[in-house]
Amino acid sequence: MSNLDSIIQSCKEAAFDLDFKRAKAWKEGAPGRTLVGYLPIYMPREIVHAAGGLPVGIFGGGDRKPIVKGDAYYQSYICHIPRSVMEMVLDHQMDHFDGFVFPSICDVIRNLSGMFKQHGFGRFVKYLDLPQNFVPEIGGRFYVHEMEHILRYLREVNGKEVTTEDLNHSIRLYNRNRELIEQIYDLREEFPWRLSLEEWYYVLRAGTVIPVEEHNEMLHVVLEAIRQPIGTPQDRVKVVLSGAFCEQPAIGLIRAIEDAGCYVVEDDLMLGSRMILGPIDDQSDDPLEAIALAYLTRSRYSSSIYDVHQPKEDRLEALVRQRNASGVIFASASFCDPSLLDAPIFQNAFNVRGLRYIAFQYSENINQFKVIKEQVGAFADSIKLWEDEPAEVSIA
Amino acid sequence: MSKEAIKEKSMILQKEMVEGLFNELDRVQETGKKVCYTFVPGNLSELIRCFDMLPVYPEINALQNAMRKKSAGYIKEAERHAHSEDVCTYVKCDIGMMIKGNVGPTGSKIPDPDVLLLSYTGCFTFMKWFETLKRSYPNAEVIMLHTPYQENGEMTPEMTAYMVQQLEQEVIPKMEKVSGVKFDPEKLKKILGLAREAQDWIARIFETTKHRPSPIDAYFAGVYYIGPINIGFRGTPEAVAYYKELYNEIMERVLQGLGPITPEGEMPEEKYRLVVEGPPNWTNFREFWKIFYDMGAVIVASSYTKVGGVYDLGWRHDPDRPLESLAEYCMNCYTNLNIPQRISLLSKLIKEYHADGYVTNSIKSCNSFSAGQLAMMREIEDKLEVPVGFIESDLVDPRYFSYSNIKNRLESYFQMLAQRKFIHETQNA
Ligand code: SF4
Numbered sequence: 173m174s175n176l177d178s179i180i181q182s183c184k185e186a187a188f189d190l191d192f193k194r195a196k197a198w199k200e201g202a203p204g205r206t207l208v209g210y211l212p213i214y215m216p217r218e219i220v221h222a223a224g225g226l227p228v229g230i231f232g233g234g235d236r237k238p239i240v241k242g243d244a245y246y247q248s249y250i251c252h253i254p255r256s257v258m259e260m261v262l263d264h265q266m267d268h269f270d271g272f273v274f275p276s277i278c279d280v281i282r283n284l285s286g287m288f289k290q291h292g293f294g295r296f297v298k299y300l301d302l303p304q305n306f307v308p309e310i311g312g313r314f315y316v317h318e319m320e321h322i323l324r325y326l327r328e329v330n331g332k333e334v335t336t337e338d339l340n341h342s343i344r345l346y347n348r349n350r351e352l353i354e355q356i357y358d359l360r361e362e363f364p365w366r367l368s369l370e371e372w373y374y375v376l377r378a379g380t381v382i383p384v385e386e387h388n389e390m391l392h393v394v395l396e397a398i399r400q401p402i403g404t405p406q407d408r409v410k411v412v413l414s415g416a417f418c419e420q421p422a423i424g425l426i427r428a429i430e431d432a433g434c435y436v437v438e439d440d441l442m443l444g445s446r447m448i449l450g451p452i453d454d455q456s457d458d459p460l461e462a463i464a465l466a467y468l469t470r471s472r473y474s475s476s477i478y479d480v481h482q483p484k485e486d487r488l489e490a491l492v493r494q495r496n497a498s499g500v501i502f503a504s505a506s507f508c509d510p511s512l513l514d515a516p517i518f519q520n521a522f523n524v525r526g527l528r529y530i531a532f533q534y535s536e537n538i539n540q541f542k543v544i545k546e547q548v549g550a551f552a553d554s555i556k557l558w559e560d561e562p563a564e565v566s567i568a
Numbered sequence: 569m570s571k572e573a574i575k576e577k578s579m580i581l582q583k584e585m586v587e588g589l590f591n592e593l594d595r596v597q598e599t600g601k602k603v604c605y606t607f608v609p610g611n612l613s614e615l616i617r618c619f620d621m622l623p624v625y626p627e628i629n630a631l632q633n634a635m636r637k638k639s640a641g642y643i644k645e646a647e648r649h650a651h652s653e654d655v656c657t658y659v660k661c662d663i664g665m666m667i668k669g670n671v672g673p674t675g676s677k678i679p680d681p682d683v684l685l686l687s688y689t690g691c692f693t694f695m696k697w698f699e700t701l702k703r704s705y706p707n708a709e710v711i712m713l714h715t716p717y718q719e720n721g722e723m724t725p726e727m728t729a730y731m732v733q734q735l736e737q738e739v740i741p742k743m744e745k746v747s748g749v750k751f752d753p754e755k756l757k758k759i760l761g762l763a764r765e766a767q768d769w770i771a772r773i774f775e776t777t778k779h780r781p782s783p784i785d786a787y788f789a790g791v792y793y794i795g796p797i798n799i800g801f802r803g804t805p806e807a808v809a810y811y812k813e814l815y816n817e818i819m820e821r822v823l824q825g826l827g828p829i830t831p832e833g834e835m836p837e838e839k840y841r842l843v844v845e846g847p848p849n850w851t852n853f854r855e856f857w858k859i860f861y862d863m864g865a866v867i868v869a870s871s872y873t874k875v876g877g878v879y880d881l882g883w884r885h886d887p888d889r890p891l892e893s894l895a896e897y898c899m900n901c902y903t904n905l906n907i908p909q910r911i912s913l914l915s916k917l918i919k920e921y922h923a924d925g926y927v928t929n930s931i932k933s934c935n936s937f938s939a940g941q942l943a944m945m946r947e948i949e950d951k952l953e954v955p956v957g958f959i960e961s962d963l964v965d966p967r968y969f970s971y972s973n974i975k976n977r978l979e980s981y982f983q984m985l986a987q988r989k990f991i992h993e994t995q996n997a
Contacts, residue, residue, distance in 0.1 A: 245943050247960065249654065249932045254939065278692050282717060283940035286907025290947065299719030299906075304688065304695075304712055305734055311714070314730040478686070478695050480702045480710045507654050509935055513696035516650035517703060533652075 229380025433552030610689025690903025839864030
């Protein structure tokens with residue numbers, strides 16, 4: 173097995189281990205270490221790291237977790253991820269977590285934070301209210317208070333006083349993480365056959381459950397490996413995958429999209445790990461302020477950020493052009509309000525602008541994709557056939 | 569039960585207020601008044617009034633369209649424009665109405681917004697809604713007031729300071745710019761004083777249901793009572809007069825030992841007292857209500873009547889802390905409370921209002937309410953040992969109101985309540 177293959181294999185195991193064994197082993201490796209579970213989309217992992225903790229992404233049970241108790245907590249018309257998260261926590265799969273952070277993303281995640289509080293899961297539960305005001309002296313200040321609140325909770329757990337240097341050190345590590353990730357995206361844009369979306373997804377998602385130091389080493393090896401001319405190019409169209417930023421599609425669906433004739437060269441699957449564009453200042457006297465400023469001024473667009481001053485359709489179009497993609501696949505989790513409410517904004521704009529797209533819905537626990545695969549195949553074929561013609565709009 | 573609905577003086581006062589607002593909206597071309605689209609939860613009525621703007625509440629238009637059987641067509645229209653079947657039907661009804669020419673429920677065209685004021689309380693969909701509207705009204709000024717969620721069951725000084733800063737540096741300057749009216753702190757104070765009075769009255773009104781029989785239905789009639797305080801009249805002498813009149817009328821009923829008035833007249837016997845969680849269904853509002861009053865069930869308290877402000881726990885606007893109290897008001901609306909706070913408020917209502925049962929009406933397209941309702945219900949059932957009922961419907965999409973399902977479920981529920989009552993009475997005999 174090549175180095176690349178063994179990394180992919182190990183990432184696959186880590187990313188889909190619903191018992192979070194790697195994180196648990198890490199915690200047991202030294203006294204004072206803490207585990208903080210966080211939900212999509214974005215949280216500043218730097219602060220947990222600086223406080224001697226490991227931030228651990230919770231992306232639901234996918235198609236590997238039968239739901240027995242979770243359905244009793246959620247009506248049929250609510251997306252799937254909260255019920256699988258409830259199932260996991262009730263099954264004691266997160267007993268070793270010290271606390272949980274629920275970033276502001278939608279009403280479901282927000283109310284789930286209250287259910288965690290009500291049940292007393294973890295030693296703390298923090299709903300992280302990310303600012304919707306983008307003035308540094310207003311929204312930035314509030315965001316700093318929110319981060320300080322998390323740090324207070326962490327201090328109550330392990331007693332560690334976080335210094336400026338601790339924070340700057342963590343910022344450096346995550347800057348490097350984001351940089352390596354973007355370099356791999358850039359290379360994949362040019363040579364997408366060298367690392368499939370499925371393989372890349374394992375590597376990327378593993379980064380949410382293992383220490384950043386380890387992940388950086390892995391990313392470095394992956395980057396070097398795909399700099400080599402490996403794999404064989406296929407006749408596929410480059411596309412952007414958009415809308416799957418929270419509840420994750422089953423791996424079979426991710427595979428099916430590429431197998432149906434596409435190369436996904438840009439996506440928002442692990443949006444939180446890439447939220448900040450460019451490095452955060454790692455020399456600051458006030459690192460929390462630096463993190464806040466980066467979020468306010470250099471974030472990717474997201475369905476949970478009020479966008480009227482930077483319309484998301486413009487930003488997605490720019491991304492499509494930057495990645496030389498021929499179209500967009502809008503994939504929304506069923507009943508996902510943020511994604512589904514954004515869909516008409518994107519699609520109505522793309523109709524006018526002549527950008528090709530297809531749209532469908534999925535659920536994390538469904539792994540039958542025959543229809544979706546056929547639709548994506550037809551979409552890819554239409555792009556190949558009519559490359560020079562005006563866009564045919566396809567709404568699934 | 570008499571079939572004649574009686575028009576009380578308070579009803580006439582309310583009708584006059586609402587008609588007055590719609591007349592003013594009709595005349596903005598002549599008067600030059602600016603139009604502010606905003607939402608009920610966390611509405612800044614006092615500030616809008618301070619700048620002589622006229623409010624438009626898209627969700628109120630949606631629910632009124634539903635009551636007039638117009639929402640189905642508008643929802644279909646929105647779905648033709650790429651809106652999903654599974655999202656908030658208020659949004660789709662509003663977007664459909666806009667696509668069809670923005671003719672409001674009363675039949676006259678609703679003027680375009682000069683400002684989209686989003687105070688973003690307790691519901692992420694509001695944010696998506698205004699993002700969508702902004703695309704249709706590119707010239708409208710956009711004002712965002714981010715209301716922090718009471719995630720830890722409290723309003724911290726940092727949260728209040730964040731909101732006050734936004735009010736001072738973003739909201740007020742932009743409202744001055746749009747309206748051309750200079751901010752007058754004294755005027756705001758006066759308006760807040762009147763708002764406080766109206767809040768005192770409405771709190772008293774909702775407390776009258778502690779009487780047996782309850783003189784009013786705090787849900788089905790309650791949604792009418794909260795109209796003026798939620799749709800822009802808070803802070804006016806008219807609202808104070810309305811609530812005072814309403815209170816007196818209700819107290820008259822208490823003195824006479826009368827139960828609530830329903831669309832078919834007076835409810836003859838109060839058999840069950842319920843607390844209801846969740847918004848009502850609007851498309852079949854009368855039928856929905858009838859299921860309850862036919863069974864002798866009266867709603868003594870509901871969470872929905874608190875979406876535009878929770879006054880039960882003593883909070884009021886404070887003219888001496890004008891901006892702080894606007895901030896606190898926004899943070900203190902029901903859907904901005906966390907799940908433990910909601911459970912504790914509902915439990916208090918069940919106990920203090922001597923409810924026999926607790927019913928959840930779960931709305932298909934409203935995650936702000938629905939996500940967590942089942943857990944809340946279980947918690948309340950376990951802690952208070954109160955019989956719980958669960959039904960599902962939707963806000964304004966008639967496709968999701970199944971009369972027979974709801975009726976069957978409620979009938980079984982009322983049977984259970986009857987048995988319990990019987991056992992209880994036999995034991996106490
Ligand atoms: S899938 Fe969508 S609606 Fe569900 S929790 Fe995630 S963001 Fe919220």
